[in-house]
Amino acid sequence: MSPVNDVTAPAESLYAKRKSVFPKQVDGPFRRFKWLVMAVTLTIYWATPWIRWDRGPHAPNQAVLVDLANRRFFMFGIEIWPHEFYYVAGLLIMAGVGLFLVTSAVGRAWCGYACPQTVWTDLFQHVERFLDGDRNAQIRLEKAPWTPMKVWKRLRKWAVWLVISFLTGGAWIFYFADAPTLQHQFWTGQAPFVAYGTTFVLTMTTFIFGGFMREQVCIYMCPWPRIQTAMTDEKSLIVTYKHWRGEPRTKGLKKAQDEGLPTGDCIDCLQCVQVCPTGIDIREGPQIGCITCALCVDACDKVMAQIGRPRGLIDYATEIDCEAEMKGEAPAPVRKRLFRPRTIAYFAIWASIGLAMLFALGVRSRIDIAANAERNPVYVRLSDGSIRNSYLIKVRNMQSRARPMAIGLDGLDGALMWREGQTRDQASRTLQIDVPPDQVLKERVHVVAPAQGIARQDFAFTLRTLDEQKEAAQDDESFVRPEVGQ
């Protein structure tokens, strides 16, 4: 007989349903700081593509622009070409090391304040509170049956979220094209499909991540909590519950005191849990769900003031400070926790990458020459016995104006060259070319040299500008002759 029949109890579900979080409104220094960071980051994000920057007639007038079509990256006075992508790589490394630096100094400040997921979630929660009321009203509404009123409230909330998602998430496309033009094209239906597609995808991800997934992104999707945990040590700032001060938790403080029972400062009011945007209980100790936004600190300090106890039962403090406080000692000064080998090392790496990039930017050449020898045929014997090689030369002018330049030969005595379409009687040791602004000019040149000489002779194509800047560049090449006896 089949054992299927023997199974009587339904199998335990492998999936736990998400518990909705309804964070309560709170006020305090950390909350106000969070407002400030939100305002600054969103303003920078939204306004940057609209800053104009005059680069003349040959380049776009947008201060920050990733020009994928022409493969250029503009950032105020800096223009990056594809072969200079190491600047972008350098910026990314700096961002990474910078994150390490901040994390080792002040803990997961990125998570708590500056992370886009945090900023948009916070924004959406404010919308929720503004429309549906604070925590208790939201819980009531959640449990309520689907009356027309609830449907209306839900649709209203989602609509506002969608509008915010569209305005903020969709703004991303302005970094990749001239913002005013693209905006006009967007509304008149003339924008490229990729603009609409990107807007749709980013609107929907903002809507879903900020509106519905929230802390699940931090806890289950994001790799940073795992990595940042490794970045912090006992001298990093974290949000801590001072259990030696708070325990035992006492609900009826007055009554307990009257009865002479032992009491801690924690009155188990659960304010810290109710205001937490990721829905954790900080009194259970440091945990991965804690993004150290410190809103629980604001909430707890308020309660401590009400019951006449000193602030800081839940505090933004280092582990070392906490231990000192537990023993009744004075906490170490702030500079001691900021300047320690780990932070100094991170800062040194971060700063040296930055300085190296600044230096490279300062001395980088805005011209470039690259020569490629033709291989079909490798060399040609001419009727006077001399040998000719041909090269494809690419000359890059990275400035937004046409520049006169001269290509010359360095080495290869007795050699002359002429460009494709010319003839040998026009040959010389230098060629003059006008390279159009922001362009790579290709020239095929023929170089003739005496047959006497080694089979593979090194020389260089030199490039110098004939304007007042007198920039120079060169590319090493080889001249190939037939082996002796051929």
Add this chain to the structure above:
Amino acid sequence: MAEKKRIDAPTGTQTVGHEWDGIEELDTPMPRWWVWTFYATIVFAIGYVVVYPAIPFAHEASKGLFGWSSRGQLQQVMDAETARRTPILSAIAATPIEKLVAQPKLMEAAMQGGAAAFKVHCVQCHGSGAAGAKGYPNLVDDDWLWGGDLQSIEYTITHGVRNPDEAKTRISLMPAFGKDGILTGTQVQDVVSHVRVISGQEKASASSRRGDVLFQQNCAVCHGPAGKGLREFGAPNLTDPIWLYGGDRETLTQTVTNSRRGVMPAWGHALDKATIRMLAVYVHGLGGGEATPVAAQIAAQAAGAPEAQANAATP
């Protein structure tokens, strides 16, 4: 194996009636959305067959509702491309080749068009790099039998060399000195010795001195008394290191004995004017192109060397 179908208690679903090692298969119904998607694909397929050519008949497929075909679509793309190219090509065809050089845009198009046409029509003999092969001239070097300026190259491509179907073809017929009995075997060897001396491949000898006399009598008419060649007759320069068939003794003996009469097609019959012009520009740009037209060269030669002119005048 197959047992009675029955309802599975925990899930409430009917089993398919099979059991292997106590494992039974549930006959879970398809989700409704799946079924509807399946029906939708059937409807789509019917629509597709009606709209597009789909049903194969003996000689062709059904036409489809709007007459679409992949061949027709290709034709549209080709027509559009032809329309795009027509003004450029007609401009190239209308501009004399020596004036083309002054027009960068036309030149760029001509260079690219020439490179493409070369790959289709010329690489079979002249090689993909235009470096030629034995008997097929190297177009990259600066040795030209009929002139290496733009007009001469254009003329050669249009009318070919020794082309029997073309009245204005390039023609030069070297006698088969050995085969026709003009020179004896020893005399041929003497002439070969002389040619190898003037091309710097051998030291002078008794044989070469006898050959010199024979050369002046038989060969200087076309190749010039010094053996420098004459383009008017397409006669190669015998003193330079470039040989169409080879400069070794064996090859030269064969050449003098039997003559060489390579043939190049007259592309004027097969290609339009613009394509030939683009080919000429491309070949000229390969590095061996010359500036002065062949006529001017001959005039200069005639002014500087009267005996050459005398030789040229004598058939």
